Amino acid sequence: MFILGSDDKMCNLEFGKKFANLINNSVTHVIDDCGHMIMIEKAFEMREKVLDF
Numbered sequence: 001m002f003i004l005g006s007d008d009k010m011c012n013l014e015f016g017k018k019f020a021n022l023i024n025n026s027v028t029h030v031i032d033d034c035g036h037m038i039m040i041e042k043a044f045e046m047r048e049k050v051l052d053f
Helices: 013-021 043-052
Strands: 002-005 028-031
Touching: 002 013, 002 043, 013 028, 028 043
Parallel strands: 002 028
Antiparallel strands: none
């Protein structure tokens, strides 16, 4: 599973999606208004994605 921040400057969204496409059966989620530190910036949203997985 990939959880990507829409505003990530270190690993931009395009790169993240390309990387995820290289892994069979991967699931990708994008969290809006979030940078590289998803677990800090949007902890609740990330937690929900992980628990749903």
